[in-house]
Amino acid sequence: MIHRNAPLTPTGRLRLARCVVDDGWPLRRAAERFQVSHTTATRWAQRYRRHGAAGMSDRSSRPRRSPHRTPALVEERVLRIRREHQIGPLRLAARADVAASTAHRILQRHHMPRLASCDRATGEPVRRYERSRPGELVHIDVKKLGRIPDGGGHKALGREAGRKNKSGTGYAFLHTALDDHSRLAYTENLPDEKAPTCAGFLARATAWFAAQGVTVERVLTDNAWSYSKNTWRQTCRDLGISPRWTRPWRPQTNGKVERFHRTLLDEWAYQQPYTSEAERQAAFPNWLDWYNYHRPHTGISGHTPASRVTNLSGQHT
Template identity: 85%
Template sequence: MIHRNAPLTPTGRLRLAQCVVEDGWPLRRAAERFQVSHTTAARWAHRYRHHGTAGLHDRSSRPHRSPRRTPTALEAQVLRRRREHRIGPLRLAARTGIAASTAHRILQRHHMPPLAACDRATGEPVRRYEHSRPGELVHIDVKKLGRIPDGGGHKKLGRAAGRKNRTGTGYAYLHTALDDHTRLAYTENLPDETAPTCAAFLTRATAWFAARGVTVQRVLTDNAWAYSKNTWRQTCQDLGISPRWTRPWRPQTNGKVERFHRTLLDEWAYQRPYTSESERQAAFPGWLDWYNYHRPHTGISGQTPASRVTNLSGQHT
């Protein structure tokens, strides 16, 4: 790759070198003609004279020898500890007696991915995927969320008073359907997560996506009891949807909806102290609308979910 400030391209270097080597121009005349220094003209002429056209391309600035490079055995030790303990450069440096910057360079030299890009359980790089069209795959999951008692919970009243006030509040079950391609989300607050409730939610979610021009083809769920019953399978069959299930103990497969629920908790459920569950639920439709239509999503290059559905952003007011 040519440096952006380089005065000569490979074509210009060839012309300069030919003027000196083949046409017999003096170096100073060639340097003045091509507006480069005398040493630059001499370098390209020398390379052309000894290596031909191939010598006019940029060369790596890496030295031929690196006598102070970290020994191979020590590099192998750093890589082994990284694989076994899944730790970063700072802790690797403490365990191997080298500088943290040296440990970082070793990891980079051997193309080791950052810990943030690795699976926590296995240490293997996370394999990301995305379906090419809306509706090809919809992720479905349930988030169990403790209800806020009237008067507020511990965030509003403090730990001691909040503990006394929470008796008998129960749980809210947030059922979410999230499109894999667009990240468009549909969520309902339901009283339980039984098979009939989940099946009825799927019917309403399918209709909601259809009203926005998205035809659901497949749904992906975990292996919860409600999703393994005949009620769920029959509902999928009636709607013309193919059901899919994640591998047991692998919630990462359904990671998009899991990540949505984490965003939901951070930006809505726990975003501020609420005085009651009804107050928190009243704030949810506005947040979900903002998420779908206005919030830049980092997983899709800063676009909004609605912008990835044909004409959907234009329909919204």
């Protein structure tokens, strides 16, 4: 890679060096011709004499020896603690008796990934994937959300008053189907997460995606009781969909819809202090429309989910 402030490319360096070495130009004349300093012209001419055209590339600025580098035993201890306890440079520094900056350099030197990029259970780097076309895989999950009592909960009234006003409100069950490729989402607020309810949601979600020009081929769910019953399997067969399940205790496999639910909570459910559940639910259609059609999605390079579905009506409104 060429240094960003380099006045010459390797080709320009070679031309300068050949003018001096092969054609006998004076160094000052060559320097003036190529708009560089006299010392720069001297350096590239000498490199050409010693190494030929191969010497025109940039060299590493790394020193041949680093007498003050952290000893190998200390580096091994830092790496071992990192693998065993999955902690960052600041806590590593306290355990390994080194500076936090030293622990950070050791991790970088050995290409250790950031903790945010690792699986918490195994410590291995998270392997991200994305299906190549809409409908190839749809993630389905349910988010259980406490209902807001009439008059408002603790966000609107404060902790003490909100605690007195929350009895008997129950829960809302947000069923979501999210396309793996486009991140296009379909969500319904349903009274429970029983097998017939989940199967009915799948049928309606499949019809909704079909109206957007997306044919659902596979669905991925966790191993909840409702998704393992014959009701779910039979509905999948009737719709021509292949069901898939995550491995036990591995919610990361269904991480795209899990992340959608976190976005949903941050940007809609808890975005403002609603005074009732009806008020919050009334705001949901507008939020979902904004998510699908207008909100830049960081997981797909800032594009909107709708922009990844060919000829989806309304994507430019």
